[in-house]
Amino acid sequence: MFWGKFSEEQSTDNKLKSHAEAIEMPKGEMYLASCLNILRNLYGYVFSVEKGVAVDISGGYLPLYTYPTIEYLTQFDYRDKRIFEFGAGASTFFWMERAGQVVSVENNQDWYSKLKMQVKSNVNLIFAQNQHFPAAISSQEGLFDVIVVDGFGYRYDSAVQALNKLAPGGVIVLDNADWHPNTAALLKSAGLLQVDMSGFKPCESHTSTTSIFFRRDFDFKTLEQRQPVYAKGAKWIHSAEWDKTML
Incomplete structure (x- = not known):
């Protein structure tokens, strides 16, 4: 797996192994980088730490x-x-x-x-x-x-x-x-x-x-019609076929 900016053509025939802007890494490390990107840029974690x-x-x-x-x-x-x-x-x-x-x-x-x-x-x-x-x-x-x-x-x-x-x-x-x-x-x-x-x-x-x-009778009104709302970094998907009766 590679992380970086490159075209589809550049990603063929192992050309990325010598691409200056590409980093080769295991799939797990790439997914971790994506998770950290969400924490940094959507949650604002680093900004919060630096601001104190x-x-x-x-x-x-x-x-x-x-x-x-x-x-x-x-x-x-x-x-x-x-x-x-x-x-x-x-x-x-x-x-x-x-x-x-x-x-x-x-x-x-x-x-x-x-x-x-x-x-x-x-x-x-x-x-x-x-x-x-x-x-x-x-x-x-x-x-x-x-x-x-x-x-x-x-x-x-x-x-x-x-x-x-x-x-x-x-x-x-x-x-x-x-x-x-x-x-x-x-x-x-x-x-x-x-x-x-x-x-x-x-x-x-x-x-x-x-x-x-x-309390067992909790029922606060939500700001949006749907609950739960999409979390930060979530895939905006509605599995419509599975989200209704199939019987």
């Missing part, structure tokens, strides 16, 4: 969840939804552009002060430390459709509080769930449906797991 913040290829802010989680969550319409975050950051900007209301609690004073000057009017940014951090959600009126447990510390305690404020049909997002198995078990034991989404994240060089815990 979770962003997509166009510079739009992303939450620091796994890419499969981000792609799944971006399918839905949050314009009439309330979001609560334990831990603010790039994810706050992500939700700010999508949701009707965002409430984020942060326990780092410098980070809180920096974000406070940048958020829009649909964001309520709260500063709370120590035991007041996980309890911050309890002081909020009403329930939340999406609750994100992703703060610095207090993951388990935040999850306990989140269960009391989750709306019917809502979801709890637990980032780094593989590092917090007790917290994941707590949410699952509360009757929520656990879906683990493992993979790469923006800015990080290892895989991780972000888990989404669904």
Whole structure:
């Protein structure tokens, strides 16, 4: 197999073996190069690493969840939804552009002060430390459709509080769930449906797991008529003959 820019005529009679712009490689390595091209140029992974913040290829802010989680969550319409975050950051900007209301609690004073000057009017940014951090959600009126447990510390305690404020049909997002198995078990034991989404994240060089815990009546409206939408780098194919009854 060869990788490079060349014509069909140049690819005959083993001429590519001496072609200056052609690289000979095993098929597996060529497929890997194609996968890396998707990660680099469609997901914007390298751009995100160099920028030092979770962003997509166009510079739009992303939450620091796994890419499969981000792609799944971006399918839905949050314009009439309330979001609560334990831990603010790039994810706050992500939700700010999508949701009707965002409430984020942060326990780092410098980070809180920096974000406070940048958020829009649909964001309520709260500063709370120590035991007041996980309890911050309890002081909020009403329930939340999406609750994100992703703060610095207090993951388990935040999850306990989140269960009391989750709306019917809502979801709890637990980032780094593989590092917090007790917290994941707590949410699952509360009757929520656990879906683990493992993979790469923006800015990080290892895989991780972000888990989404669904109420059994979850039914958020999607932005597109079809679900799932095509993923980045996917083949745009509809197997129409197999996608209907053949009996």
